[in-house]
Amino acid sequence: xxxxxxxxxxxxxxxxxxxxxxxxxxxxxxxxxxxxxxxxxxxxxxxxxxxxxxxxxxxxxxxxxxxxxxxxxxxxxxxxxxxxxxxxxxxxxxxxxxxxxxxxxxxxxxxxxxxxxxxxxxxxxxxxxxxxxxxxxxxxxxxxxxxxxxxxxxxxxxxxxxxxxxxxxxxxxxxxxxxxxxxxxxxxxxxxxxxxxxxxxxxxxxxxxxxxxxxxxxxxxxxxxxxxxxxxxxxxxxxxxxxxxxxxxxxxxxxxxxxxxxxxxxxxxxxxxxxxxxxxxxxxxxxxxxxxxxxxxxxxxxxxxxxxxxxxxxxxxxxxxxxxxxxxxxxxxxxxxxxxxxxxxxxxxxxxxxxx
Amino acid sequence: xxxxxxxxxxxxxxxxxxxxxxxxxxxxxxxxxxxxxxxxxxxxxxxxxxxxxxxxxxxxxxxxxxxxxxxxxxxxxxxxxxxxxxxxxxxxxxxxxxxxxxxxxxxxxxxxxxxxxxxxxxxxxxxxxxxxxxxxxxxxxxxxxxxxxxxxxxxxxxxxxxxxxxxxxxxxxxxxxxxxxxxxxxxxxxxxxxxxxxxxxxxxxxxxxxxxxxxxxxxxxxxxxxxxxxxxxxxxxxxxxxxxxxxxxxxxxxxxxxxxxxxxxxxxxxxxxxxxxxxxxxxxxxxxxxxxxxxxxxxxxxxxxxxxxxxxxxxxxxxxxxxxxxxxxxxxxxxxxxxxxxxxxxxxxxxxxxxxxxxxxxxxxxx
Numbered sequence: 231x232x233x234x235x236x237x238x239x240x241x242x243x244x245x246x247x248x249x250x251x252x253x254x255x256x257x258x259x260x261x262x263x264x265x266x267x268x269x270x271x272x273x274x275x276x277x278x279x280x281x282x283x284x285x286x287x288x289x290x291x292x293x294x295x296x297x298x299x300x301x302x303x304x305x306x307x308x309x310x311x312x313x314x315x316x317x318x319x320x321x322x323x324x325x326x327x328x329x330x331x332x333x334x335x336x337x338x339x340x341x342x343x344x345x346x347x348x349x350x351x352x353x354x355x356x357x358x359x360x361x362x363x364x365x366x367x368x369x370x371x372x373x374x375x376x377x378x379x380x381x382x383x384x385x386x387x388x389x390x391x392x393x394x395x396x397x398x399x400x401x402x403x404x405x406x407x408x409x410x411x412x413x414x415x416x417x418x419x420x421x422x423x424x425x426x427x428x429x430x431x432x433x434x435x436x437x438x439x440x441x442x443x444x445x446x447x448x449x450x451x452x453x454x455x456x457x458x459x460x461x462x463x464x465x466x467x468x469x470x471x472x473x474x475x476x477x478x479x480x481x482x483x484x485x486x487x488x489x490x491x492x493x494x495x496x497x498x499x500x501x502x503x504x505x506x507x508x509x510x511x512x513x514x515x516x517x518x519x520x521x522x523x524x525x526x527x528x529x530x531x532x533x534x535x536x537x538x539x540x541x542x543x544x545x546x547x548x549x550x551x552x553x554x555x556x557x558x559x560x561x562x563x564x565x566x567x568x569x570x571x572x573x574x575x576x577x578x579x580x581x582x583x584x585x586x
Numbered sequence: 587x588x589x590x591x592x593x594x595x596x597x598x599x600x601x602x603x604x605x606x607x608x609x610x611x612x613x614x615x616x617x618x619x620x621x622x623x624x625x626x627x628x629x630x631x632x633x634x635x636x637x638x639x640x641x642x643x644x645x646x647x648x649x650x651x652x653x654x655x656x657x658x659x660x661x662x663x664x665x666x667x668x669x670x671x672x673x674x675x676x677x678x679x680x681x682x683x684x685x686x687x688x689x690x691x692x693x694x695x696x697x698x699x700x701x702x703x704x705x706x707x708x709x710x711x712x713x714x715x716x717x718x719x720x721x722x723x724x725x726x727x728x729x730x731x732x733x734x735x736x737x738x739x740x741x742x743x744x745x746x747x748x749x750x751x752x753x754x755x756x757x758x759x760x761x762x763x764x765x766x767x768x769x770x771x772x773x774x775x776x777x778x779x780x781x782x783x784x785x786x787x788x789x790x791x792x793x794x795x796x797x798x799x800x801x802x803x804x805x806x807x808x809x810x811x812x813x814x815x816x817x818x819x820x821x822x823x824x825x826x827x828x829x830x831x832x833x834x835x836x837x838x839x840x841x842x843x844x845x846x847x848x849x850x851x852x853x854x855x856x857x858x859x860x861x862x863x864x865x866x867x868x869x870x871x872x873x874x875x876x877x878x879x880x881x882x883x884x885x886x887x888x889x890x891x892x893x894x895x896x897x898x899x900x901x902x903x904x905x906x907x908x909x910x911x912x913x914x915x916x917x918x919x920x921x922x923x924x925x926x927x928x929x930x931x932x933x934x935x936x937x938x939x940x941x942x943x944x945x946x947x948x949x950x951x952x953x
Contacts, residue, residue: 284863392802427801428821430767437864438828441857445817449800456810476855480848484813487892491921492652492809519855520862533898549863
């Protein structure tokens with residue numbers, strides 16, 4: 231193995247911040263006044279309410295019940311793991327959901343500034359995700375261009391539940407900028423709730439909403455393939471985050487079947503969707519589903535080609551596992567090793583740029 | 587696809603299995619075929635106004651389909667009318683050559699997501715009278731579906747009670763895309779009536795509830811919409827299981843129609859994981875969700891899953907259970923599955939009989 235692959239990467243780590251408090255000092259006077267006068271503060275996304283069980287492991291919560299938001303805890307719980315040398319952090323800040331592209335993009339910009347100065351500067355082992363307000367993709371692309379010179383940012387963050395399906399041509403300025411700068415497009419579970427988070431409407435339970443995230447991710451992957459994103463941007467990589475991977479085989483079987491029957495409608499899709507997916511899409515490993523036995527998990531790993539497909543993630547501080555073992559014991563060590571090292575470095579070209 | 591109308595050379599063989607087809611679509615020749623079973627007041631309403639839709643067009647969806655009327659090119663009856671509207675031609679093209687012992691009519695017409703709730707009630711009742719008079723009375727191999735105005739569960743329950751005694755009806759018909767998530771208590775009177783009358787619910791993919799088919803709005807293409815529609819029943823199963831429907835109605839039998847079945851194992855494993863994490867939110871969900879799938883839910887086979895390797899399909903079915911799958915053709919639609927060629931895997935005669943007829947016989951309580 232290449233020596234540069236030696237430090238493992240945790241590809242999904244959260245900075246649980248959803249207020250404007252740390253952002254204010256990165257705003258100009260106009261926006262500081264707006265934030266203060268209008269009381270613009272808490273923007274916790276309804277997809278990830280911090281008090282719900284899956285949003286923070288109980289033994290990681292602070293005394294007041296909130297998820298841990300301190301760098302020291304992250305250093306201890308994430309970077310302290312054996313074989314983990316780097317962590318890709320993201321902040322699922324609710325400013326993405328604002329309908330005002332002005333306030334939304336200003337707060338996204340401030341969030342990126344805050345991450346760069348107060349997290350990445352403070353801990354050189356961290357890598358960042360560029361937050362954008364995607365309602366105006368041209369403006370989002372400008373933010374990407376602005377941030378791209380900081381090689382510590384390795385991806386652009388989008389939500390699985392979005393204002394419009396991510397394959398839509400109007401979104402393409404974001405992908406053009408990402409591809410130009412070797413940035414990955416990360417699509418994370420959760421929704422900005424501009425539409426109901428399920429195709430049936432608003433679910434009654436958080437369990438139902440969370441389980442539905444697997445469908446949202448499939449809808450996005452399908453949209454990007456069918457619209458021709460990967461024909462237009464052949465170097466673009468997408469990472470699907472926190473939506474599991476058990477759905478991949480049946481999703482691809484069906485997508486290939488649909489393509490065989492209906493591809494005349496999308497002539498720019500020249501290969502089987504499964505081939506496009508395998509070339510362009512990677513998946514962070516959490517959450518592992520609850521399998522009846524090791525056999526079903528191991529077969530699923532074979533079916534999805536886990537060797538190349540999966541990226542190691544703890545999903546800190548979300549609650550995806552108990553104890554210290556992020557990955558079930560039955561997963562073969564050579565796959566775990568690839569998930570931690572080789573696969574992340576192959577997926578995120580900018581990881582190696584910093585290491586160099 | 588073309589189908590020979592000549593008698594099948596092997597149809598006389600004693601080896602040949604008869605088939606129960608749980609997804610056949612019957613259509614009226616023209617709208618008045620159906621409206622003549624409505625009260626005068628509603629006939630007049632249909633003439634003056636027609637149906638109202640939760641989508642852009644009066645006559646259908648904004649996604650031009652794969653084929654006119656979604657139909658196989660060869661399924662247009664030679665004597666005129668829509669595909670699926672001519673019983674004689676259906677016998678000649680499908681029931682006879684494919685050895686259909688029993689066929690269940692899945693009624694995707696009329697649109698039961700009608701905005702005018704009183705009209706929806708009248709339309710459903712007419713559709714039920716029409717099935718009896720023009721299909722099941724004339725062809726005993728065909729069984730009807732009790733069509734219900736599902737967004738008015740009290741009216742639905744009344745319609746079910748009115749029809750349940752007639753064995754010509756094999757099931758209650760719903761689509762997953764109700765106005766609110768289908769597992770909500772609002773819809774429980776329908777499930778209660780189904781359990782009380784020991785009738786399965788056929789939940790056929792589709793419907794138009796006015797909400798986008800994805801959590802991120804409307805896709806651009808039919809190729810996307812078609813696959814996303816097939817995902818909706820997964821959301822419906824999550825809704826029913828996490829709302830405790832199968833705990834409240836433990837004998838309820840739900841058949842998911844035209845959504846495929848490849849997703850079933852992983853959906854169960856995922857729901858089990860979420861159930862484990864959020865257990866305290868779900869006091870009415872006593873069992874791991876996959877156990878309700880295994881106990882209360884069956885799946886129709888069409889469109890048949892096309893795995894990369896045949897062995898994967900065998901493994902998939904072994905994970906779901908050979909007892910959970912019911913053959914469906916989707917006649918006369920474009921993505922029709924032929925019972926002779928749909929299954930490209932080796933099956934024991936027991937497995938084959940289970941999928942082609944015996945599982946349906948058991949779910950529908952056919953003699």
